[in-house]
Amino acid sequence: MQLTINGTAHEITGDPRTSLLDFLRHDCGLTGTKKGCDHGQCGACTVLVNGQRVNSCLTLAIMQDGHEVTTIEGIGTPDAMDPLQAAFVKHDGYQCGYCTPGQICSAKGMLAEAANGWASFVSEDLDGKVELSAEEIRERMSGNLCRCGAYSNIVDAITEAMSTQTAGAE
Amino acid sequence: MTRSLTMDRPDDRNRLDAMAQGVIGQPLDRPDGPAKVTGTAPYAAEYPVDGMAEGVLVTATISKGEVTAIDEQSVLSMPGVLAVISDQRMTARAAQGGAGEAPVQQVRQVQYYGQPIAVVLAETFEQARDAAKHLKVTYREDDDAVTDPHDPAAPTETYDEPIDQGNLAQAMAQAAYAVDVTYTTEGHNSAPMEPHASIAEWDGQTLTLHSSLQMLAYNQKELADSLDLAPEQVRLISPYVGGGFGSKLGISPEGVAASVAAMQLNRPVRVVMLRQQVFQCVMRRSETTQRLRLAADANGRLTGFGHEARVSNLPEEEFAEPVTQASEFLYPGEHRRLAIELARVNLMTAGSVRAPGEAVGMQVLESAMDELANAIGMDPVELRLRNIPDQHPSEGIPYSSRKLVECLKAGAERFGWDGSDRTPGQRREGEWWIGTGMANACRVHNINEAQARVTLSPDGTAIVASDMTDIGTGTYAILGQIAGEMLGLDPADVLVQLGDTTLPPGSGSGGSWGAASTGSAVFEACEAIREHLAEQLGTTEEELTLKDGFAIAGNRRVALPDLLAGAEVERTGHFKPGEITEAFAAAMYGAFFAEVAVNAYTGETRVRRFAGAFSMGRVLNEKTATSQCMGGMVWGIGSALTEELTFDARDGHLVNPDLAEYHIPVNLDVPHLDVVLVDERDPAGSPLQAKGVGELGICGAAGAINNAIYHACGVRVRSFPMTPDKLLAELPDP
Numbered sequence: 001m002q003l004t005i006n007g008t009a010h011e012i013t014g015d016p017r018t019s020l021l022d023f024l025r026h027d028c029g030l031t032g033t034k035k036g037c038d039h040g041q042c043g044a045c046t047v048l049v050n051g052q053r054v055n056s057c058l059t060l061a062i063m064q065d066g067h068e069v070t071t072i073e074g075i076g077t078p079d080a081m082d083p084l085q086a087a088f089v090k091h092d093g094y095q096c097g098y099c100t101p102g103q104i105c106s107a108k109g110m111l112a113e114a115a116n117g118w119a120s121f122v123s124e125d126l127d128g129k130v131e132l133s134a135e136e137i138r139e140r141m142s143g144n145l146c147r148c149g150a151y152s153n154i155v156d157a158i159t160e161a162m163s164t165q166t167a168g169a170e
Numbered sequence: 171m172t173r174s175l176t177m178d179r180p181d182d183r184n185r186l187d188a189m190a191q192g193v194i195g196q197p198l199d200r201p202d203g204p205a206k207v208t209g210t211a212p213y214a215a216e217y218p219v220d221g222m223a224e225g226v227l228v229t230a231t232i233s234k235g236e237v238t239a240i241d242e243q244s245v246l247s248m249p250g251v252l253a254v255i256s257d258q259r260m261t262a263r264a265a266q267g268g269a270g271e272a273p274v275q276q277v278r279q280v281q282y283y284g285q286p287i288a289v290v291l292a293e294t295f296e297q298a299r300d301a302a303k304h305l306k307v308t309y310r311e312d313d314d315a316v317t318d319p320h321d322p323a324a325p326t327e328t329y330d331e332p333i334d335q336g337n338l339a340q341a342m343a344q345a346a347y348a349v350d351v352t353y354t355t356e357g358h359n360s361a362p363m364e365p366h367a368s369i370a371e372w373d374g375q376t377l378t379l380h381s382s383l384q385m386l387a388y389n390q391k392e393l394a395d396s397l398d399l400a401p402e403q404v405r406l407i408s409p410y411v412g413g414g415f416g417s418k419l420g421i422s423p424e425g426v427a428a429s430v431a432a433m434q435l436n437r438p439v440r441v442v443m444l445r446q447q448v449f450q451c452v453m454r455r456s457e458t459t460q461r462l463r464l465a466a467d468a469n470g471r472l473t474g475f476g477h478e479a480r481v482s483n484l485p486e487e488e489f490a491e492p493v494t495q496a497s498e499f500l501y502p503g504e505h506r507r508l509a510i511e512l513a514r515v516n517l518m519t520a521g522s523v524r525a526p527g528e529a530v531g532m533q534v535l536e537s538a539m540d541e542l543a544n545a546i547g548m549d550p551v552e553l554r555l556r557n558i559p560d561q562h563p564s565e566g567i568p569y570s571s572r573k574l575v576e577c578l579k580a581g582a583e584r585f586g587w588d589g590s591d592r593t594p595g596q597r598r599e600g601e602w603w604i605g606t607g608m609a610n611a612c613r614v615h616n617i618n619e620a621q622a623r624v625t626l627s628p629d630g631t632a633i634v635a636s637d638m639t640d641i642g643t644g645t646y647a648i649l650g651q652i653a654g655e656m657l658g659l660d661p662a663d664v665l666v667q668l669g670d671t672t673l674p675p676g677s678g679s680g681g682s683w684g685a686a687s688t689g690s691a692v693f694e695a696c697e698a699i700r701e702h703l704a705e706q707l708g709t710t711e712e713e714l715t716l717k718d719g720f721a722i723a724g725n726r727r728v729a730l731p732d733l734l735a736g737a738e739v740e741r742t743g744h745f746k747p748g749e750i751t752e753a754f755a756a757a758m759y760g761a762f763f764a765e766v767a768v769n770a771y772t773g774e775t776r777v778r779r780f781a782g783a784f785s786m787g788r789v790l791n792e793k794t795a796t797s798q799c800m801g802g803m804v805w806g807i808g809s810a811l812t813e814e815l816t817f818d819a820r821d822g823h824l825v826n827p828d829l830a831e832y833h834i835p836v837n838l839d840v841p842h843l844d845v846v847l848v849d850e851r852d853p854a855g856s857p858l859q860a861k862g863v864g865e866l867g868i869c870g871a872a873g874a875i876n877n878a879i880y881h882a883c884g885v886r887v888r889s890f891p892m893t894p895d896k897l898l899a900e901l902p903d904p
């Protein structure tokens with residue numbers, strides 16, 4: 001059984017009870033993905049599976065056969081940060097940093113969802129183009145808890161990264 | 171070489187403002203930022219250690235009694251299981267902040283539901299968790315457990331010396347306006363996002379523990395004492411801490427369990443608390459019952475002031491939530507009574523949770539002050555302005571710098587406060603009642619002993635080293651900025667090393683004292699280096715300018731590497747609080763302004779706007795200080811609306827021990843937070859003229875929300891959190 005993590009193939013050989021989260025952290029040494037609750041309640045373990053955001057504590061590694069997983073380590077490095085990561089640093093979108101990889105992976109997935117027109121709880125319109133207002137970002141990022149309370153800055157960071165990306169695309 | 175300073179007097183020299191580098195206070199990015207946003211900053215459980223066994227704690231399912239048998243055989247045959255340990259050195263509780271000695275051990279004597287009683291070790295986490303769930307434990311249960319803190323039969327004691335001045339009852343009877351109200355607040359959990367975690371390694375002589383801790387110099391002693399080792403035999407490593415908020419002030423049970431297991435198994439052991447265990451067996455903030463008596467004259471000036479609280483804790487714990495801490499000096503009133511009654515209960519340890527005392531004391535006091543303002547018919551800002559004492563109302567000592575007036579004005583202006591008509595129920599938008607409210611912020615200023623070493627290398631870069639921690643507070647950033655300012659260096663050329671007990675003992679992070687205390691130790695070390703450089707240059711420290719890597723005196727300008735000529739300069743600063751702590755009433759102040767919407771049908775409250783103006787002495791980094799204030803305000807929203815520990819009064823078990831049931835604010839619960847930092851220098855605060863900022867943002871915040879709810883819909887909720895059920899029955903006809 002095999003899955004791809006950040007472009008590298010990994011064999012799944014261990015205990016079938018191993019969550020994707022523990023597989024990443026313990027078996028692959030990819031500790032950038034954090035465990036905050038192990039029960040799908042905090043979002044610290046958010047990774048992208050086939051491009052969609054997933055709580056990696058809520059799925060078993062063996063269920064990911066053939067899937068492509070992207071973790072925070074696959075998004076950027078200290079010397080080559082993704083614009084979203086750079087925006088988190090600039091806006092102080094973190095304090096202790098423990099929820100941060102999950103926030104950033106979640107934001108990646110969230111931006112893709114919005115680009116694909118997915119509506120949210122606060123959307124006025126269920127079809128059509130999604131405008132990511134601050135309110136929309138807040139709602140869509142509400143699965144990622146931050147006990148340090150960096151929410152205001154997280155929204156600012158995502159807003160900035162979004163606008164530079166859009167500007168780049170134009 | 172060590173340079174010591176015992177702070178007995180204010181330091182009026184204001185040396186930092188006399189420096190030339192211009193980096194102090196600047197909103198610089200945190201140097202630890204890139205590691206945090208890329209997932210490369212290692213937290214306690216994340217060190218790759220070969221041959222590591224995994225441990226999972228087992229916790230008690232009774233509230234009081236004794237473990238009579240642990241059936242090890244029930245799990246030892248399970249795959250991978252190595253051992254079941256229930257050793258007398260293990261700890262049943264976490265140490266209180268600053269204890270410096272072992273907490274209650276005796277894990278087999280059960281004093282609360284959720285108390286650690288054993289640890290199960292296995293080759294993998296999955297195996298250990300499974301075995302821990304299957305372990306058969308037999309108890310003898312006592313029938314005298316006190317599991318309801320409000321139980322009138324609970325044994326109580328008076329905590330500390332109550333303050334009794336004049337005749338409060340008479341002042342209340344003769345007052346032009348009087349408020350006598352009782353509020354309750356429920357218990358809170360720190361709930362840091364990183365669960366408590368430790369990896370222990372024992373080489374037969376030295377125990378090394380990677381752990382998530384706030385106060386390493388104290389934790390080293392606590393762990394050594396628990397294990398009967400000398401402190402020098404214990405090394406703690408904690409460079410990144412995923413939030414603490416008080417819960418990691420003391421050594422916690424998983425660290426001691428991992429250590430005992432590593433010594434017994436002779437191999438490295440990792441124990442990470444499950445989220446439920448973080449809730450059940452670390453620390454809670456006590457629930458409180460608070461009676462406020464405010465007596466005012468016709469002009470709204472307080473003549474009488476009473477604040478009495480009842481809180482709870484386990485037997486043998488000295489800590490009692492210091493609810494009246496800011497009430498001692500924030501407001502006048504010559505007739506005073508302040509008292510705390512401590513009930514002894516069999517519920518998990520009560521201890522420090524972000525801003526112990528003021529977090530819940532201020533929110534209630536500020537709600538009661540709003541009731542007084544309404545009784546008088548006065549703008550609540552005006553009431554605050556009229557009640558600023560000239561000197562400490564009980565001790566007669568002066569205040570150190572106090573910018574409360576400036577905060578009230580700056581906050582009101584930023585928010586666009588209009589306090590002219592406080593009649594509730596005037597504004598309606600769709601289903602929502604809209605209202606505004608305000609509150610003072612106040613938190614005592616603490617300082618703590620601290621050491622830090624600064625090394626100026628021959629190449630003109632510097633290293634700052636201390637066992638101080640950065641728990642998200644920005645320590646890496648601010649210590650680099652202090653050294654950069656003092657030594658004339660770009661902070662990028664200052665490497666800050668923290669979180670290792672092989673480094674000089676810092677103050678630890680807690681009580682908002684970290685920056686002022688360890689920062690002052692860095693400052694002292696830098697002053698000593700400056701003296702040395704001045705001597706080299708043939709001038710005095712006062713005449714020496716250090717800027718951009720150059721030493722300048724008169725018309726001489728020498729690059730640091732040339733001046734150092736291949737030698738490094740190393741100095742240790744040692745900062746100690748002295749008489750200054752008794753000489754002034756020193757505190758941080760601020761003002762909150764909130765706008766809420768209360769749903770006319772459901773009683774749900776949403777915070778729509780939230781502004782705070784704060785003064786904390788010198789701001790060391792505008793960006794991280796602002797973030798600290800924001801974090802506090804988010805906690806204020808949680809304390810106001812959602813956070814409560816719910817215990818089953820029948821057996822004392824915590825009903826909501828996880829993040830699904832204990833509701834901390836999520837992103838959508840928090841509007842854009844508007845923080846104003848009011849310029850201040852406090853010579854009595856520290857040689858940096860800085861005070862603390864980690865807790866101020868919560869102290870009173872929930873009061874502003876309470877007051878805004880009242881203004882919106884006319885319902886005064888005297889029970890925190892203000893959940894919809896508490897509003898529903900009293901809401902006006904929609």
Ligand code: FES
Pocket residue numbers: 034035036037038039040041042043044045046055056057058
């Ligand atoms: S660890 Fe997966 S949601 Fe919390």
Ligand code: FES
Pocket residue numbers: 093094095096097098099100145146147148149150363412413642
């Ligand atoms: S940065 Fe600490 S929990 Fe979000």
